[in-house]
Amino acid sequence: MTRLIVAAGGGGDAVAASMLDAALYGTGEPAVILTYAWDRLLVDPVPGPRSPDDFTGLRPLTPHVPAVTADTEPVAPAGSTLPRLAREIPQTITLIDPRYGAQGIAVQLTSLVEHLEPESIDLLDVGGDILAHGDEPTLRSPLGDALTLAACCQLDAPVRLLVAGPGLDGELPAGTLRPLLGRNILTLAPEHIDPVDGVLEWHPSEATAMLAATARGIRGLCEVRDAGLPVPLTDEGPTVHEVDLDATFTRNRLAHAIAATATLTEAEALSREICGFSEIDYERDKALRLSTRAPAPLDWDAVLSEVAEFEHRARSRHISHTTFRHLTEALNLPGTQRDALKDLLLRTHPEQYAPPLWHIPGTE
Known part of the structure; x- marks a missing residue:
C-alpha cells in the first residue's frame, strides 16, 4: 500500500508534497507524487509545461504515466528541476502530461490509482489559488491548478484537497481564503522542513520557500515574483487545511469549463476567455523579451552596490525579506546567475540569510 499526492500546480507543490x-x-x-514539469523561465527558457517528449530517461510506471528517475534529463533547450528533485527525495515522482487537457490527466490519474491501489489520494496546493473563481484581479497562474482539480473530480476514488500556506503564492490574500478553508490538519514546524532542507537551498519555488520560512518562525513581509508582490509572513503561513473538493470545483469557473478539454490548447483558450489571460502567453512574451537581451559580464562589486540600493528602497516599502529569485529579477540579472548571486551574498553578508529567504535588516 502506498499514497498518491497530486501536486496541483507543479514546481514547488512537488517539494511541499515531499x-x-x-x-x-x-x-x-514514501508516496508517489504526480506533478507537472512546469518551472518558470528562471529554470526553463521554454514557455509552458513540459511533456514526456521533453525528457530522456523516463521510466514507464503505467502505460500512461512515466516516472522521473535519477537518469532523467530534460532535452535542450528545455530545463526542469524534477530530475534533481527525484535524486534528492525518497518519494517517486511521476509526470503529468498536459498535452491532452483535463481528460488526459484524468486518464493518467485513473491509471495510477488502478496500478497503485493507494490508501489515500491528496491534491495539494501551496498558497490556495486553486480556490479562486477565476476572475480575481490578483490571480496569475490558475491554469495548472484548474486542470488537476478538474481531473481529480473525475476520478472514481476519494480525493482530499489540501491547501498549505494560505496566501503564500501571492495570488489570493489569506483574508479572502480564510472563509473557504476547512479544518487545520497540521501546523508545520522546523522538524517538518528538515527532510527537504537541502532541496530548498537550490529549488527556486517562492511559495514553498515562504512555507518553510514561516514554519521556522520567520515573520514579516516578503517581496516575490518579477512584479515585486508583498506577501505577509504570519502565523497562518505554516498551516495546512483540508478543503471541500466538490465545493472548490463548483466555485472554480475555469476548472468547470476545462473539465472536458482534450488538449492544452483548448484549456488555454478557455483560460483567456474566463480569466482574461493565459499564464503561458505571459511566459511567451517574457521569454521573447529575455531572448533579445544580450548577456553582459557581471561586475560583482557593482552587483553588491545594486543589492544595497534595492534593500534601501525595499525598507521604504516595509519589506523585511525577499527570495533569491525576486532579487535576481529585481537586479535585472539572467536567471542563470541566481545561484552565483546567492553564493556572493552568503559570503559577504551571511548574517542576512534566513533560510531559505534573504533578510533585509532595518524593517523590524
Missing part, C-alpha cells in the same frame, strides 16, 4: 508526506504520514512507504 515535506507533507513525511509530516502527515510518518516514515512508512
Whole structure:
C-alpha cells in the first residue's frame, strides 16, 4: 500500500508534497507524487509545461504515466528541476502530461490509482489559488491548478484537497481564503522542513520557500515574483487545511469549463476567455523579451552596490525579506546567475540569510 499526492500546480507543490508526506504520514512507504514539469523561465527558457517528449530517461510506471528517475534529463533547450528533485527525495515522482487537457490527466490519474491501489489520494496546493473563481484581479497562474482539480473530480476514488500556506503564492490574500478553508490538519514546524532542507537551498519555488520560512518562525513581509508582490509572513503561513473538493470545483469557473478539454490548447483558450489571460502567453512574451537581451559580464562589486540600493528602497516599502529569485529579477540579472548571486551574498553578508529567504535588516 502506498499514497498518491497530486501536486496541483507543479514546481514547488512537488517539494511541499515531499515535506507533507513525511509530516502527515510518518516514515512508512514514501508516496508517489504526480506533478507537472512546469518551472518558470528562471529554470526553463521554454514557455509552458513540459511533456514526456521533453525528457530522456523516463521510466514507464503505467502505460500512461512515466516516472522521473535519477537518469532523467530534460532535452535542450528545455530545463526542469524534477530530475534533481527525484535524486534528492525518497518519494517517486511521476509526470503529468498536459498535452491532452483535463481528460488526459484524468486518464493518467485513473491509471495510477488502478496500478497503485493507494490508501489515500491528496491534491495539494501551496498558497490556495486553486480556490479562486477565476476572475480575481490578483490571480496569475490558475491554469495548472484548474486542470488537476478538474481531473481529480473525475476520478472514481476519494480525493482530499489540501491547501498549505494560505496566501503564500501571492495570488489570493489569506483574508479572502480564510472563509473557504476547512479544518487545520497540521501546523508545520522546523522538524517538518528538515527532510527537504537541502532541496530548498537550490529549488527556486517562492511559495514553498515562504512555507518553510514561516514554519521556522520567520515573520514579516516578503517581496516575490518579477512584479515585486508583498506577501505577509504570519502565523497562518505554516498551516495546512483540508478543503471541500466538490465545493472548490463548483466555485472554480475555469476548472468547470476545462473539465472536458482534450488538449492544452483548448484549456488555454478557455483560460483567456474566463480569466482574461493565459499564464503561458505571459511566459511567451517574457521569454521573447529575455531572448533579445544580450548577456553582459557581471561586475560583482557593482552587483553588491545594486543589492544595497534595492534593500534601501525595499525598507521604504516595509519589506523585511525577499527570495533569491525576486532579487535576481529585481537586479535585472539572467536567471542563470541566481545561484552565483546567492553564493556572493552568503559570503559577504551571511548574517542576512534566513533560510531559505534573504533578510533585509532595518524593517523590524
